Amino acid sequence: MSVNTARVDKLRRRQIDGQSLKRLVEAGLAWLHTNQQIVNSLNVFPVPDGDTGTNMFLTLTSAYNEIKDSGEKHLGKMAGLVAKGALMGARGNSGVILSQLWRGFARGVQDNATLDVETLVKAFAESRDTAYKGVVRPVEGTILTVAKGIAAGTEASLGSAAKRDAIDILEIAVKSADESVKQTPELLPVLKQAGVVDSGGKGLFFILEGMLRHVYGESLDTPLASVQTLSAMNFENAMQEVEEGQDYEVVVDFFPNSGFELQSFYGRLDEMGTSIQVGEGEGMYRMHIHVPLEKRYEPIDYIMGLGTITKVAMENLLAQMDDIQKNTSQQPIKFSAVESGQIAVVVVSPGTGLSRIFASLGVAAVVEGGQTMNPSTQDILGAFEKLPTDKVIILPNNKNIIMAANQAKEVTVKQVAVVPSRTVPQGLAAMLALNPDGEVDSVAEKMTKALGMVKTGEITIATRTVEIDGVNVQEGQVIALLDGKLVASSGSVEDGCLDLLEQANAAEYELITFFYGQDMSHSEANRIADVIREKYSGQEIEVQEGGQPHYHFIISVE
């Protein structure tokens, strides 16, 4: 562990007030989030609400949301808010217990503006007592046992002669939690059979440890000491996202010398890079890390001093990402084969990615075109004239192309209907209503009805300075259009998306899909989607490659 002693000394001299508690809760939450999957993997009961890590994380998130904007200085009042938030957001068994622990803690500190040793110890005891009151037949070997261990450990420390402060007590609490967690399999046979420790207890441990790591000034982003079996290590997932500046993937296999210490190993790796994974099998360790270009030899040099290296693999992730993107976008698009008598759908699509999505929904042909390059009647006609059927439905997906589509209908001998979709999301919504074996008119009617099921957002750059629909726009600004109407102008794409979704009342809908354009990178699109995900936690957020020009995002809200 790389404890920042100067920081700890400074914190020791400070009063712990409501704002300090807020930062501690935030740290506990961050650390729990980082280790959420570890906690989830400890579940032994296959019950529907069994994802303990997720439940505790959501509960604590609700607690943190309650306080994150609060300027409350009084410790007791702040703790009360935490307890209230935890209660309101309590999910699952472990979440309810966690909220009870906070409730007890808040009661223990309610009259204190700042934290002192005796109050903290008392609060841990109140936590335990309140938690135990919530159940008739407490099961030992669970989070309850861990709460008891923390209270006992901190109470015992009061008796010793050494002069202590609140940080010492937190250290003792973390240590006691750790020991209690390790004890849980001895108390609960089902844990021992499964070869795990109690998940809720482990979650509680992570929350406290996160607080302590915050005090120590340690990172809260890299899971600690999670050694997996070699076969469980999966680097493919890590390839989905590459962090900015972490361009090299380094994998080192080695046999450590005696005295190899995992905690300090992780601590040192944490300073070098991200996406750290360590696996172990039959004495051999495998280390995986993403590091910046100039640091690519650092992990190897470091591990050289720790043991015998058997194998080193290094890869440039950016090149690899490019390959992956090229491969997916170069694969030929496979359209649905139509048989004579069936309805063929022809769509106008502004980008390769969108064409691919349309094809997956059963489109028979695509005409390239969009806002700035309207296809001609001839182009549309050419797309369906050769198809082996007489029944055709056209989705123009742009209001400026509807007319050309209607003209194509006039000049052909085939039976054609135009479903007047004005945007790509409308076109996609219409495709879901397609029944290729139906009659053209009735199917077209159904598809037209489906157009209204979806809201369309578009994010682009203003090409001139103007004021429309009451929105003032400067040339070069990001603008957001909702169903074709200008609703916001902002400084960044991210803000544009947020403004747009707010205007669209997105919180009332279920699914938000982002189709990113050719000017956006995959990782940037994902980053923005993550920001949106945080704000719209109740909605499903999807990111798809659209490939359209000019529009950074086409957004569908449904």
Add this chain to the structure above:
Amino acid sequence: MGQETTSLGGIHISPGAVATIAYHATLQSYGVVGLAPKNIADGIVKSITREPSRGVFVRYNGEDIDIEIHIIVEYGTRINSVAESVANTVRYHVEKALGLKVNKIDVHVAGLRVSNTD
């Protein structure tokens, strides 16, 4: 349901046996501080009981098991989450012990116990 015939004879599991499993699973659920008997005459919950056959009602409905549980919840816990946990825990334990599917579990929160007021 609850009945099985083997080469040696029949096995019959009474609703009372199922109720006992459900009762113990309920009491181990966090947030539950007791079960409440249902007064059939007027539907008013009278007092906390520790008698397994009261507070838990099991019905065989053709192929299905239906369970109804009346619980007292600790004041200050999130009642929804507690009730959901009860349903999940009871389902898990009954299905594990009997190998039979539980069709539905109705959890009635009959009352709250106040042990501390904040």
